[in-house]
Amino acid sequence: MGIEKQYDSGDTAKKYSEASIENLEKDAGRRFIYEQISALSRTSRLLDVGCGGGIDLSAYSKMGFTNLAGIDSSRKFVDEAKETLKDTAELKEGTFECIPYEDGSFDVVTSRFALHYSKDIKKSLKEVARVLKSGGKFIAIVSNPVADAEEQKDTDGNITITLFNGKVTITFPQHSLDEYFSEEFLNDFTLETKYEYCGNEQDRAVSGLPNALAISAKRK
Numbered sequence: 001m002g003i004e005k006q007y008d009s010g011d012t013a014k015k016y017s018e019a020s021i022e023n024l025e026k027d028a029g030r031r032f033i034y035e036q037i038s039a040l041s042r043t044s045r046l047l048d049v050g051c052g053g054g055i056d057l058s059a060y061s062k063m064g065f066t067n068l069a070g071i072d073s074s075r076k077f078v079d080e081a082k083e084t085l086k087d088t089a090e091l092k093e094g095t096f097e098c099i100p101y102e103d104g105s106f107d108v109v110t111s112r113f114a115l116h117y118s119k120d121i122k123k124s125l126k127e128v129a130r131v132l133k134s135g136g137k138f139i140a141i142v143s144n145p146v147a148d149a150e151e152q153k154d155t156d157g158n159i160t161i162t163l164f165n166g167k168v169t170i171t172f173p174q175h176s177l178d179e180y181f182s183e184e185f186l187n188d189f190t191l192e193t194k195y196e197y198c199g200n201e202q203d204r205a206v207s208g209l210p211n212a213l214a215i216s217a218k219r220k
């Protein structure tokens with residue numbers, strides 16, 4: 001099974017959602033995203049890319065956002081999100097590399113722990129820039145490339161780590177900071193916040209080193 005479909009294997013999606021909900025209160029990354037989101041107009045059209053089972057879209061709906069959409073590469077997660085969100089968000093299968101929306105469709109694009117699964121970060125960020133309106137916000141959390149550089153790469157350039165005390169094993173390409181903060185990205189966006197933190201989701205949190213990277217940026 002390919003990287004973008006790994007959450008469709010067995011009960012990976014279910015295990016991830018259950019553990020993620022248990023971990024909700026301790027999640028510094030979610031606090032970061034929610035703080036940023038809460039400052040935005042409730043009429044903003046918001047897309048969550050790699051929305052998983054819809055935990056975050058559900059939080060945005062509770063905050064009063066009414067124009068919500070989510071995409072995920074995993075069929076199982078899209079079904080779970082539909083079940084959770086009912087008609088409060090438009091949900092479909094889709095990937096960062098080919099976002100199934102027209103140019104300038106959104107005021108906000110969010111993404112929590114999904115972008116690093118992409119093989120092509122530059123192309124994915126170009127897609128985010130394409131679907132955002134000028135002045136729109138991009139708020140994302142990714143696995144920290146500096147921490148990822150410590151992991152052993154396989155022959156395809158991927159690394160494998162565990163989450164939630166070994167409950168979930170995930171594989172994604174090893175990326176460099178340059179791939180995120182490329183010249184193209186900085187041509188399309190003004191970087192507003194860069195926040196590194198040690199999240200509890202990844203088991204390498206025991207090292208205390210920043211294993212996550214959060215960014216917010218404004219579409220030029």
Ligand SMILES: C[S@@+](CC[C@H](N)C(=O)[O-])C[C@H]1O[C@@H](n2cnc3c(N)ncnc32)[C@H](O)[C@@H]1O
Pocket residue numbers: 003004005007020049050051052053054055056071072073074077094095096097111112113114115117118
């Ligand atoms: C760690 S889960 C995070 C789910 C959700 N954002 C959350 O925080 O609960 C990573 C998600 O990214 C999705 N994903 C993986 N590759 C993707 C891609 N290329 N484009 C969009 N989503 C992708 C996975 O299916 C999965 O739902």
